[in-house]
Amino acid sequence: MAHLDAIDTAILKALQQNGRISNAELAERVGLSPSACSRRLDILEKSGTVTGYHARISPKALDYKMIAIVHISLSGQFAKTLAEFEAAVKLCPNVLVCYLMSGEYDYILRVAAKDLEDYERIHRDWLSALPHVVKINSSFALREIIDRPNVGV
Template identity: 65%
Template sequence: MEPLDRFDIAIMRALEREGRLSNNALAEKVGLSPSACSRRLDRLEAAGAIAGYHARLSNRALGHPITVMVHIGLSGQSERQLSEFEAAVRRCPNVLVCFLMSGEYDYLLRVVARDLADFERIHKTHLSAFPHVVRINTSFALREVLDRPAVSLDPGC
């Protein structure tokens, strides 16, 4: 991708603040014609600088107030083992985030559950049944302090 210029940054900053802007409103905010704004937006999306648009839903409102950070250790790290584990993780709807990690554990998952009994079910039927799992370490989140979808374009700290 070519370097971002001031119009690209302005488009991304405006969408970061208000992702539901129409193209005309976005163009007006950043000082471009609607057609030029649309072309730039298409380019930013195609390049992956804008990864998508979505509503941020509340897990609590959806009946899943428990968040658990789960460290997973596998029996090995061959391409086949990693691929099989990752395919299984994708099939578990309670796993919201999965990172391949360096360090003591191979993966870090963010899992949501309705309550402790529901997490026990998830642990028995999914987490411990995922292929090649040999170690599981869980930590229950007491309170969410911050959950940013991305680094802000506005200057901070």
């Protein structure tokens, strides 16, 4: 992942906002010929600077109407304890985000569910089954105020 100049940054910004823009328009927007732009983007992708392109789907369309924020504490902080927990949590497809945190709880999760009944199932079959957990605290999102894909977009 080499150094990024102003044009690279412009390419990344444009694709953050519209990831399905054509290469021709992207080139025009950053002030480059299409071929040069395509080659730069190719480098950005292969170097891992661009990690992927994803469509954002209206959650209602997919029937995931519910977001839960789950705080979890483990029974210890040994590397093995953390590793086992993390390996297990990665298997749950409803967990969108998981961070190891500073502060009162060890992990914070963002979980998507179709409804309360679905969340009850996820909680029972997945979250409660995670290893080394000593405390789970679920809160539910009442309303989404902001959900930006990236900083400053």
